[in-house]
Amino acid sequence: MIEYFKRHPDKVIEPLLQHIELVLITLVISIAVTSVLTVIAMRSERVSRVMNNVLAVVYSVPSLALFALLIPVTGLGRTSAIFVLTLYNQYLLLRNFTTGLREADPAACEAAKGIGMTDMQILYKIRLPLARKAIFAGIRLAVVSTIGIGTIAAAINAGGLGVLLLEGLRTIHTAKILWGSILSAGLAIIINRLLKLVENRM
Amino acid sequence: MSVIIYDKVCKRFESSKGYAVDHVSAEIGEGEFITILGSSGCGKTTLLKLTNRLYDPDSGRIMVAGKDISSVDPVELRRSMGYVIQQVGLFPHMTIRDNITAIPALMKWDRKRIDDRADELLSLVGLEPSEFRDRYPHQLSGGQQQRVGLARALVLDPDIMLMDEPFGAIDAITRLNLQNELMRLHRELGKTILFVTHDINEAFKLGDRVMVMNEGRLLQFDEPHEIARHPADDFVSTLIESARSQEHFWTENEE
Ligand SMILES: Nc1ncnc2c1ncn2[C@@H]1O[C@H](COP(=O)(O)OP(=O)(O)OP(=O)(O)O)[C@@H](O)[C@H]1O
Ligand SMILES: [Mg+2]
Numbered sequence: 206m207i208e209y210f211k212r213h214p215d216k217v218i219e220p221l222l223q224h225i226e227l228v229l230i231t232l233v234i235s236i237a238v239t240s241v242l243t244v245i246a247m248r249s250e251r252v253s254r255v256m257n258n259v260l261a262v263v264y265s266v267p268s269l270a271l272f273a274l275l276i277p278v279t280g281l282g283r284t285s286a287i288f289v290l291t292l293y294n295q296y297l298l299l300r301n302f303t304t305g306l307r308e309a310d311p312a313a314c315e316a317a318k319g320i321g322m323t324d325m326q327i328l329y330k331i332r333l334p335l336a337r338k339a340i341f342a343g344i345r346l347a348v349v350s351t352i353g354i355g356t357i358a359a360a361i362n363a364g365g366l367g368v369l370l371l372e373g374l375r376t377i378h379t380a381k382i383l384w385g386s387i388l389s390a391g392l393a394i395i396i397n398r399l400l401k402l403v404e405n406r407m
Numbered sequence: 408m409s410v411i412i413y414d415k416v417c418k419r420f421e422s423s424k425g426y427a428v429d430h431v432s433a434e435i436g437e438g439e440f441i442t443i444l445g446s447s448g449c450g451k452t453t454l455l456k457l458t459n460r461l462y463d464p465d466s467g468r469i470m471v472a473g474k475d476i477s478s479v480d481p482v483e484l485r486r487s488m489g490y491v492i493q494q495v496g497l498f499p500h501m502t503i504r505d506n507i508t509a510i511p512a513l514m515k516w517d518r519k520r521i522d523d524r525a526d527e528l529l530s531l532v533g534l535e536p537s538e539f540r541d542r543y544p545h546q547l548s549g550g551q552q553q554r555v556g557l558a559r560a561l562v563l564d565p566d567i568m569l570m571d572e573p574f575g576a577i578d579a580i581t582r583l584n585l586q587n588e589l590m591r592l593h594r595e596l597g598k599t600i601l602f603v604t605h606d607i608n609e610a611f612k613l614g615d616r617v618m619v620m621n622e623g624r625l626l627q628f629d630e631p632h633e634i635a636r637h638p639a640d641d642f643v644s645t646l647i648e649s650a651r652s653q654e655h656f657w658t659e660n661e662e
Contacts, residue, residue, distance in 0.1 A: 312492065313498050313499060315492055316490075317496075319456075319459060319485060319490035320485060320509070321485035321510055322482075330498075330509070
Protein backbone atom coordinates (compact mmCIF):
# COMPACT_ATOMS: atom_id res chain seq x y z
CA MET A 206 0.00 0.00 0.00
CA ILE A 207 2.82 2.42 0.91
CA GLU A 208 4.57 0.87 -2.04
CA TYR A 209 1.69 1.89 -4.31
CA PHE A 210 1.83 5.46 -3.02
CA LYS A 211 5.61 5.60 -3.61
CA ARG A 212 5.20 4.42 -7.16
CA HIS A 213 2.18 6.55 -8.09
CA PRO A 214 1.87 9.44 -5.64
CA ASP A 215 -0.20 11.41 -8.14
CA LYS A 216 -2.79 8.63 -8.38
CA VAL A 217 -3.54 9.11 -4.69
CA ILE A 218 -3.03 12.83 -4.25
CA GLU A 219 -4.94 13.92 -7.31
CA PRO A 220 -8.23 12.23 -6.31
CA LEU A 221 -7.82 13.62 -2.81
CA LEU A 222 -7.42 17.17 -4.09
CA GLN A 223 -10.29 16.67 -6.52
CA HIS A 224 -12.40 15.46 -3.65
CA ILE A 225 -11.60 18.44 -1.47
CA GLU A 226 -12.35 20.75 -4.38
CA LEU A 227 -15.69 19.05 -4.97
CA VAL A 228 -16.58 19.43 -1.30
CA LEU A 229 -15.60 23.10 -1.19
CA ILE A 230 -17.49 24.07 -4.33
CA THR A 231 -20.55 22.17 -3.11
CA LEU A 232 -20.31 23.85 0.27
CA VAL A 233 -20.17 27.39 -1.08
CA ILE A 234 -23.11 26.83 -3.41
CA SER A 235 -25.07 24.98 -0.72
CA ILE A 236 -24.70 27.77 1.82
CA ALA A 237 -25.71 30.39 -0.73
CA VAL A 238 -28.83 28.42 -1.68
CA THR A 239 -29.73 27.67 1.93
CA SER A 240 -29.38 31.32 2.90
CA VAL A 241 -32.04 32.26 0.37
CA LEU A 242 -34.29 29.37 1.40
CA THR A 243 -33.83 30.30 5.07
CA VAL A 244 -35.02 33.87 4.56
CA ILE A 245 -38.11 32.47 2.81
CA ALA A 246 -38.65 29.82 5.49
CA MET A 247 -38.40 32.36 8.31
CA ARG A 248 -41.37 34.27 6.94
CA SER A 249 -43.86 31.50 7.42
CA GLU A 250 -43.94 28.47 9.62
CA ARG A 251 -46.05 26.58 7.07
CA VAL A 252 -43.80 27.19 4.07
CA SER A 253 -40.88 26.18 6.25
CA ARG A 254 -42.53 22.90 7.18
CA VAL A 255 -43.38 22.09 3.57
CA MET A 256 -39.81 22.82 2.45
CA ASN A 257 -38.38 20.64 5.21
CA ASN A 258 -40.71 17.77 4.36
CA VAL A 259 -39.88 17.89 0.66
CA LEU A 260 -36.15 18.03 1.39
CA ALA A 261 -36.49 15.14 3.85
CA VAL A 262 -38.01 13.03 1.07
CA VAL A 263 -35.22 14.02 -1.33
CA TYR A 264 -32.65 13.25 1.33
CA SER A 265 -34.04 9.75 1.75
CA VAL A 266 -33.57 8.91 -1.96
CA PRO A 267 -30.40 6.80 -2.23
CA SER A 268 -27.61 8.84 -3.75
CA LEU A 269 -26.81 6.47 -6.58
CA ALA A 270 -30.45 6.59 -7.68
CA LEU A 271 -30.48 10.38 -7.54
CA PHE A 272 -27.24 10.59 -9.55
CA ALA A 273 -28.70 8.20 -12.14
CA LEU A 274 -31.95 10.18 -12.33
CA LEU A 275 -30.05 13.36 -13.08
CA ILE A 276 -27.90 12.05 -15.89
CA PRO A 277 -30.57 12.75 -18.53
CA VAL A 278 -30.87 16.32 -17.22
CA THR A 279 -27.37 17.48 -16.42
CA GLY A 280 -25.35 14.67 -17.98
CA LEU A 281 -22.35 12.88 -16.59
CA GLY A 282 -19.70 14.73 -14.66
CA ARG A 283 -19.07 17.20 -11.91
CA THR A 284 -22.03 19.52 -12.50
CA SER A 285 -24.46 16.69 -11.80
CA ALA A 286 -22.51 15.66 -8.74
CA ILE A 287 -22.45 19.17 -7.32
CA PHE A 288 -26.15 19.53 -8.03
CA VAL A 289 -27.05 16.35 -6.17
CA LEU A 290 -24.72 17.05 -3.26
CA THR A 291 -26.14 20.56 -2.93
CA LEU A 292 -29.64 19.14 -2.91
CA TYR A 293 -28.79 16.74 -0.10
CA ASN A 294 -27.12 19.50 1.89
CA GLN A 295 -30.27 21.61 1.78
CA TYR A 296 -31.96 19.20 4.14
CA LEU A 297 -29.15 19.27 6.70
CA LEU A 298 -28.46 22.99 6.40
CA LEU A 299 -31.99 24.35 6.22
CA ARG A 300 -33.14 22.33 9.20
CA ASN A 301 -30.24 23.51 11.34
CA PHE A 302 -30.42 27.11 10.14
CA THR A 303 -34.14 27.51 10.71
CA THR A 304 -34.25 25.73 14.08
CA GLY A 305 -31.24 27.73 15.25
CA LEU A 306 -32.81 31.00 14.17
CA ARG A 307 -36.28 30.11 15.49
CA GLU A 308 -35.03 29.03 18.87
CA ALA A 309 -32.77 32.03 19.41
CA ASP A 310 -33.43 33.53 22.87
CA PRO A 311 -37.20 34.22 22.67
CA ALA A 312 -37.06 37.00 25.27
CA ALA A 313 -34.37 38.87 23.30
CA CYS A 314 -36.35 38.49 20.07
CA GLU A 315 -39.55 39.67 21.69
CA ALA A 316 -37.79 42.64 23.23
CA ALA A 317 -36.28 43.47 19.84
CA LYS A 318 -39.73 43.52 18.28
CA GLY A 319 -41.17 45.48 21.19
CA ILE A 320 -38.61 48.27 20.93
CA GLY A 321 -39.29 48.63 17.22
CA MET A 322 -37.01 46.44 15.12
CA THR A 323 -38.42 45.20 11.82
CA ASP A 324 -38.59 41.45 11.19
CA MET A 325 -35.53 41.64 8.94
CA GLN A 326 -33.56 43.60 11.53
CA ILE A 327 -34.46 41.01 14.16
CA LEU A 328 -33.31 38.26 11.80
CA TYR A 329 -29.92 39.83 11.06
CA LYS A 330 -29.11 41.66 14.28
CA ILE A 331 -30.49 39.27 16.87
CA ARG A 332 -31.37 35.82 15.56
CA LEU A 333 -28.38 35.31 13.27
CA PRO A 334 -25.66 36.07 15.83
CA LEU A 335 -27.48 34.05 18.47
CA ALA A 336 -27.90 31.08 16.13
CA ARG A 337 -24.30 31.02 14.91
CA LYS A 338 -23.52 27.84 16.80
CA ALA A 339 -26.45 25.91 15.35
CA ILE A 340 -25.65 27.27 11.91
CA PHE A 341 -22.05 26.22 12.17
CA ALA A 342 -23.09 22.77 13.39
CA GLY A 343 -25.29 22.45 10.29
CA ILE A 344 -22.35 23.36 8.08
CA ARG A 345 -20.18 20.76 9.80
CA LEU A 346 -22.77 18.05 9.24
CA ALA A 347 -23.10 19.08 5.60
CA VAL A 348 -19.33 18.98 5.03
CA VAL A 349 -18.98 15.52 6.54
CA SER A 350 -21.96 14.23 4.60
CA THR A 351 -20.62 15.70 1.35
CA ILE A 352 -17.25 14.04 1.89
CA GLY A 353 -19.04 10.70 2.26
CA ILE A 354 -21.66 10.93 -0.47
CA GLY A 355 -19.04 12.59 -2.70
CA THR A 356 -17.27 9.25 -3.11
CA ILE A 357 -20.31 7.91 -4.97
CA ALA A 358 -20.05 10.81 -7.41
CA ALA A 359 -17.18 8.97 -9.05
CA ALA A 360 -19.83 6.69 -10.53
CA ILE A 361 -20.91 9.51 -12.82
CA ASN A 362 -17.37 10.57 -13.70
CA ALA A 363 -17.14 13.41 -11.22
CA GLY A 364 -13.71 12.36 -9.97
CA GLY A 365 -12.58 12.37 -6.37
CA LEU A 366 -11.67 9.62 -3.93
CA GLY A 367 -14.52 7.48 -5.21
CA VAL A 368 -12.41 6.89 -8.34
CA LEU A 369 -9.84 5.00 -6.27
CA LEU A 370 -12.58 2.97 -4.65
CA LEU A 371 -14.40 2.11 -7.87
CA GLU A 372 -11.27 1.26 -9.81
CA GLY A 373 -9.93 -0.71 -6.89
CA LEU A 374 -13.13 -2.71 -6.62
CA ARG A 375 -13.31 -3.34 -10.36
CA THR A 376 -9.73 -4.54 -10.65
CA ILE A 377 -9.58 -5.99 -7.13
CA HIS A 378 -6.63 -3.74 -6.37
CA THR A 379 -6.31 -3.80 -2.58
CA ALA A 380 -3.98 -0.82 -2.29
CA LYS A 381 -6.39 1.40 -4.24
CA ILE A 382 -9.37 0.26 -2.17
CA LEU A 383 -7.46 0.90 1.04
CA TRP A 384 -6.24 4.33 -0.01
CA GLY A 385 -9.72 5.30 -1.15
CA SER A 386 -11.45 4.23 2.02
CA ILE A 387 -8.78 5.43 4.45
CA LEU A 388 -8.54 8.85 2.84
CA SER A 389 -12.28 9.45 2.59
CA ALA A 390 -12.94 8.22 6.12
CA GLY A 391 -9.88 10.03 7.46
CA LEU A 392 -10.83 13.24 5.73
CA ALA A 393 -14.32 13.09 7.19
CA ILE A 394 -13.08 12.34 10.70
CA ILE A 395 -10.36 14.99 10.73
CA ILE A 396 -12.54 17.74 9.26
CA ASN A 397 -15.31 16.86 11.69
CA ARG A 398 -12.88 17.11 14.62
CA LEU A 399 -11.47 20.42 13.46
CA LEU A 400 -14.85 22.00 12.87
CA LYS A 401 -16.08 20.68 16.20
CA LEU A 402 -13.17 22.44 17.90
CA VAL A 403 -14.10 25.72 16.24
CA GLU A 404 -17.75 25.17 17.11
CA ASN A 405 -17.00 24.65 20.80
CA ARG A 406 -15.20 27.97 20.91
CA MET A 407 -18.13 29.92 19.48
CA MET B 408 -56.49 65.27 27.34
CA SER B 409 -56.39 61.50 27.06
CA VAL B 410 -53.26 60.19 25.46
CA ILE B 411 -54.36 56.54 25.41
CA ILE B 412 -57.96 55.40 24.99
CA TYR B 413 -59.08 51.79 25.19
CA ASP B 414 -62.50 51.36 23.67
CA LYS B 415 -64.16 47.97 24.40
CA VAL B 416 -60.93 46.16 23.57
CA CYS B 417 -61.13 42.35 23.34
CA LYS B 418 -58.49 39.75 22.68
CA ARG B 419 -58.77 35.98 22.89
CA PHE B 420 -56.20 33.37 22.00
CA GLU B 421 -57.19 30.35 19.94
CA SER B 422 -55.78 27.93 22.48
CA SER B 423 -57.76 29.24 25.45
CA LYS B 424 -61.50 29.36 26.08
CA GLY B 425 -62.06 32.77 27.68
CA TYR B 426 -60.94 36.26 26.74
CA ALA B 427 -57.37 37.25 27.68
CA VAL B 428 -58.61 40.84 27.53
CA ASP B 429 -62.36 41.23 27.85
CA HIS B 430 -64.09 44.46 26.76
CA VAL B 431 -61.62 46.79 28.43
CA SER B 432 -62.45 50.49 28.22
CA ALA B 433 -60.30 53.16 29.85
CA GLU B 434 -58.81 56.58 29.24
CA ILE B 435 -55.33 57.55 30.34
CA GLY B 436 -54.27 61.15 30.69
CA GLU B 437 -50.98 62.66 29.61
CA GLY B 438 -48.25 62.28 32.22
CA GLU B 439 -50.21 59.85 34.37
CA PHE B 440 -48.46 57.00 36.16
CA ILE B 441 -50.85 54.08 35.74
CA THR B 442 -50.27 50.76 37.43
CA ILE B 443 -52.00 47.61 36.21
CA LEU B 444 -52.67 45.14 39.00
CA GLY B 445 -53.95 41.59 38.86
CA SER B 446 -53.01 38.00 39.53
CA SER B 447 -51.10 35.80 37.12
CA GLY B 448 -52.85 35.21 33.80
CA CYS B 449 -55.41 38.00 34.16
CA GLY B 450 -54.32 39.70 30.94
CA LYS B 451 -51.92 42.43 32.06
CA THR B 452 -49.19 41.57 29.57
CA THR B 453 -51.74 41.11 26.81
CA LEU B 454 -53.17 44.58 27.46
CA LEU B 455 -49.69 46.13 27.16
CA LYS B 456 -48.93 44.20 23.99
CA LEU B 457 -52.18 45.37 22.46
CA THR B 458 -51.04 48.92 23.17
CA ASN B 459 -47.92 48.68 20.99
CA ARG B 460 -49.44 46.29 18.47
CA LEU B 461 -47.47 43.21 19.43
CA TYR B 462 -51.04 41.90 19.32
CA ASP B 463 -54.01 43.33 17.47
CA PRO B 464 -57.41 43.29 19.19
CA ASP B 465 -60.18 40.98 17.95
CA SER B 466 -62.61 43.80 18.48
CA GLY B 467 -62.60 47.28 19.95
CA ARG B 468 -60.24 50.11 19.29
CA ILE B 469 -57.17 51.71 20.84
CA MET B 470 -56.36 55.36 20.29
CA VAL B 471 -52.90 56.75 21.04
CA ALA B 472 -52.27 60.48 20.81
CA GLY B 473 -55.53 60.90 18.94
CA LYS B 474 -54.90 58.21 16.32
CA ASP B 475 -56.45 54.77 15.94
CA ILE B 476 -53.33 52.61 16.21
CA SER B 477 -54.64 50.00 13.77
CA SER B 478 -53.76 52.53 11.06
CA VAL B 479 -50.30 53.33 12.46
CA ASP B 480 -47.25 51.42 11.23
CA PRO B 481 -46.39 48.97 14.06
CA VAL B 482 -42.65 49.66 13.92
CA GLU B 483 -43.21 53.43 14.10
CA LEU B 484 -45.70 52.97 16.92
CA ARG B 485 -43.31 50.81 18.95
CA ARG B 486 -40.46 53.29 18.49
CA SER B 487 -42.71 56.04 19.81
CA MET B 488 -43.25 54.07 23.05
CA GLY B 489 -40.70 52.67 25.44
CA TYR B 490 -41.22 48.99 26.17
CA VAL B 491 -39.73 47.01 29.04
CA ILE B 492 -40.61 43.34 28.68
CA GLN B 493 -41.38 41.03 31.57
CA GLN B 494 -38.37 38.75 30.91
CA VAL B 495 -35.93 41.71 30.53
CA GLY B 496 -34.71 40.24 27.22
CA LEU B 497 -31.37 41.99 26.85
CA PHE B 498 -29.44 40.97 23.72
CA PRO B 499 -26.83 38.53 25.09
CA HIS B 500 -24.34 39.06 22.24
CA MET B 501 -24.21 42.84 22.55
CA THR B 502 -22.50 45.10 25.06
CA ILE B 503 -24.63 47.15 27.42
CA ARG B 504 -24.06 50.24 25.30
CA ASP B 505 -25.12 48.43 22.13
CA ASN B 506 -28.15 47.02 23.93
CA ILE B 507 -29.29 50.47 24.94
CA THR B 508 -28.63 52.07 21.57
CA ALA B 509 -29.66 49.25 19.23
CA ILE B 510 -32.47 51.27 17.65
CA PRO B 511 -30.50 54.54 17.34
CA ALA B 512 -27.75 52.53 15.61
CA LEU B 513 -30.30 51.21 13.12
CA MET B 514 -31.50 54.78 12.65
CA LYS B 515 -27.93 55.73 11.75
CA TRP B 516 -27.27 58.20 14.53
CA ASP B 517 -23.60 59.19 14.46
CA ARG B 518 -21.18 57.44 16.81
CA LYS B 519 -20.69 60.39 19.14
CA ARG B 520 -24.39 60.92 19.65
CA ILE B 521 -24.91 57.21 20.30
CA ASP B 522 -22.11 57.02 22.87
CA ASP B 523 -23.26 60.16 24.66
CA ARG B 524 -26.84 58.93 24.81
CA ALA B 525 -25.78 55.54 26.21
CA ASP B 526 -23.71 57.19 28.95
CA GLU B 527 -26.45 59.66 29.76
CA LEU B 528 -29.01 56.87 30.18
CA LEU B 529 -26.68 54.66 32.22
CA SER B 530 -26.22 57.52 34.68
CA LEU B 531 -29.95 58.14 34.68
CA VAL B 532 -30.72 54.57 35.77
CA GLY B 533 -27.94 54.66 38.35
CA LEU B 534 -25.20 52.65 36.63
CA GLU B 535 -21.70 54.12 36.34
CA PRO B 536 -21.13 54.42 32.54
CA SER B 537 -17.39 53.76 32.58
CA GLU B 538 -17.95 50.60 34.56
CA PHE B 539 -20.89 49.16 32.69
CA ARG B 540 -20.96 50.33 29.09
CA ASP B 541 -18.61 47.66 27.71
CA ARG B 542 -19.89 44.74 29.72
CA TYR B 543 -22.17 42.00 28.43
CA PRO B 544 -25.58 41.27 29.97
CA HIS B 545 -24.44 38.04 31.62
CA GLN B 546 -21.87 40.07 33.58
CA LEU B 547 -24.67 42.00 35.32
CA SER B 548 -26.88 41.10 38.24
CA GLY B 549 -30.62 40.67 37.68
CA GLY B 550 -31.34 44.12 39.08
CA GLN B 551 -28.66 45.77 36.95
CA GLN B 552 -30.05 44.05 33.87
CA GLN B 553 -33.50 45.42 34.63
CA ARG B 554 -32.03 48.92 34.86
CA VAL B 555 -30.44 48.44 31.44
CA GLY B 556 -33.82 47.26 30.12
CA LEU B 557 -35.28 50.51 31.41
CA ALA B 558 -32.47 52.57 29.81
CA ARG B 559 -33.06 50.80 26.48
CA ALA B 560 -36.74 51.67 26.64
CA LEU B 561 -35.92 55.33 27.28
CA VAL B 562 -33.40 55.73 24.48
CA LEU B 563 -35.64 57.49 21.96
CA ASP B 564 -37.14 59.66 24.72
CA PRO B 565 -40.68 58.35 24.16
CA ASP B 566 -43.68 60.11 25.68
CA ILE B 567 -45.23 56.79 26.70
CA MET B 568 -43.57 53.96 28.61
CA LEU B 569 -44.97 50.44 28.78
CA MET B 570 -43.37 48.53 31.63
CA ASP B 571 -44.19 44.87 32.22
CA GLU B 572 -43.22 43.87 35.76
CA PRO B 573 -39.89 45.61 35.38
CA PHE B 574 -38.92 44.88 38.98
CA GLY B 575 -40.02 41.25 38.92
CA ALA B 576 -37.09 39.21 40.13
CA ILE B 577 -35.55 41.72 42.49
CA ASP B 578 -34.98 41.69 46.22
CA ALA B 579 -37.05 43.97 48.44
CA ILE B 580 -34.38 46.59 49.09
CA THR B 581 -33.20 47.01 45.51
CA ARG B 582 -36.82 47.04 44.49
CA LEU B 583 -37.56 49.88 46.85
CA ASN B 584 -34.64 51.84 45.41
CA LEU B 585 -35.76 51.23 41.84
CA GLN B 586 -39.32 52.22 42.68
CA ASN B 587 -38.13 55.48 44.15
CA GLU B 588 -35.89 56.14 41.17
CA LEU B 589 -38.74 55.44 38.78
CA MET B 590 -40.97 57.89 40.66
CA ARG B 591 -38.18 60.46 40.39
CA LEU B 592 -37.83 59.78 36.65
CA HIS B 593 -41.57 60.16 36.23
CA ARG B 594 -41.52 63.51 38.02
CA GLU B 595 -38.50 64.74 36.08
CA LEU B 596 -39.36 63.47 32.61
CA GLY B 597 -43.13 63.80 32.78
CA LYS B 598 -43.83 60.67 30.78
CA THR B 599 -47.03 58.67 30.69
CA ILE B 600 -46.28 55.32 32.28
CA LEU B 601 -48.21 52.04 32.17
CA PHE B 602 -46.67 49.82 34.78
CA VAL B 603 -47.72 46.19 35.23
CA THR B 604 -47.33 44.46 38.57
CA HIS B 605 -49.01 41.77 40.60
CA ASP B 606 -47.82 43.33 43.85
CA ILE B 607 -50.62 45.37 45.40
CA ASN B 608 -48.27 47.47 47.52
CA GLU B 609 -46.19 48.37 44.48
CA ALA B 610 -49.30 49.17 42.46
CA PHE B 611 -50.74 51.45 45.15
CA LYS B 612 -47.43 53.12 45.93
CA LEU B 613 -46.49 54.00 42.36
CA GLY B 614 -49.79 54.57 40.61
CA ASP B 615 -51.57 57.91 40.27
CA ARG B 616 -54.37 55.57 39.31
CA VAL B 617 -54.58 51.78 39.48
CA MET B 618 -56.24 49.41 37.03
CA VAL B 619 -57.41 46.27 38.83
CA MET B 620 -57.86 43.36 36.44
CA ASN B 621 -59.24 39.87 36.82
CA GLU B 622 -59.82 37.23 34.13
CA GLY B 623 -59.34 39.76 31.35
CA ARG B 624 -61.81 42.29 32.74
CA LEU B 625 -61.02 45.72 34.14
CA LEU B 626 -62.78 45.63 37.51
CA GLN B 627 -61.85 49.05 38.80
CA PHE B 628 -59.78 51.98 37.59
CA ASP B 629 -59.27 54.68 40.14
CA GLU B 630 -56.91 56.45 42.51
CA PRO B 631 -55.40 54.15 45.16
CA HIS B 632 -57.23 55.68 48.13
CA GLU B 633 -60.55 55.53 46.27
CA ILE B 634 -60.04 51.84 45.56
CA ALA B 635 -59.08 51.22 49.17
CA ARG B 636 -62.17 53.05 50.44
CA HIS B 637 -64.67 51.88 47.86
CA PRO B 638 -63.70 48.57 46.32
CA ALA B 639 -65.86 47.97 43.25
CA ASP B 640 -66.67 44.34 43.96
CA ASP B 641 -65.86 41.28 46.05
CA PHE B 642 -62.68 40.50 44.16
CA VAL B 643 -61.23 43.94 44.83
CA SER B 644 -62.35 43.81 48.48
CA THR B 645 -60.60 40.47 48.96
CA LEU B 646 -57.48 41.89 47.36
CA ILE B 647 -57.48 44.87 49.72
CA GLU B 648 -58.20 42.62 52.71
CA SER B 649 -55.25 40.41 51.88
CA ALA B 650 -52.95 43.42 51.72
CA ARG B 651 -54.35 44.74 55.01
CA SER B 652 -53.88 41.43 56.81
CA GLN B 653 -50.23 41.52 55.84
CA GLU B 654 -49.95 45.05 57.18
CA HIS B 655 -51.35 43.81 60.52
CA PHE B 656 -48.35 41.63 61.05
CA TRP B 657 -46.07 44.64 61.02
CA THR B 658 -48.22 46.93 63.14
CA GLU B 659 -48.80 44.18 65.71
CA ASN B 660 -45.11 43.47 65.96
CA GLU B 661 -44.01 47.03 66.35
CA GLU B 662 -41.90 47.73 69.40
N1 LIG C 1 -49.39 33.95 23.02
C1 LIG C 1 -50.40 33.38 23.71
N2 LIG C 1 -51.06 32.31 23.20
C2 LIG C 1 -52.09 31.75 23.88
N3 LIG C 1 -52.53 32.18 25.06
C3 LIG C 1 -51.92 33.23 25.62
C4 LIG C 1 -50.82 33.88 24.98
N4 LIG C 1 -50.42 34.90 25.76
C5 LIG C 1 -51.21 34.87 26.83
N5 LIG C 1 -52.12 33.87 26.77
C6 LIG C 1 -53.18 33.58 27.77
O1 LIG C 1 -53.90 34.78 27.99
C7 LIG C 1 -54.16 34.97 29.35
C8 LIG C 1 -53.57 36.29 29.82
O2 LIG C 1 -52.15 36.21 29.75
P1 LIG C 1 -51.18 37.41 30.13
O3 LIG C 1 -49.81 37.02 29.73
O4 LIG C 1 -51.72 38.67 29.59
O5 LIG C 1 -51.30 37.39 31.71
P2 LIG C 1 -50.56 38.29 32.80
O6 LIG C 1 -51.61 39.01 33.54
O7 LIG C 1 -49.50 39.10 32.16
O8 LIG C 1 -49.90 37.18 33.75
P3 LIG C 1 -48.52 37.19 34.53
O9 LIG C 1 -48.69 38.00 35.76
O10 LIG C 1 -48.29 35.73 34.85
O11 LIG C 1 -47.46 37.72 33.60
C9 LIG C 1 -53.59 33.76 30.06
O12 LIG C 1 -54.63 32.87 30.30
C10 LIG C 1 -52.59 33.20 29.10
O13 LIG C 1 -52.52 31.80 29.24
MG1 LIG D 1 -47.42 39.09 32.25
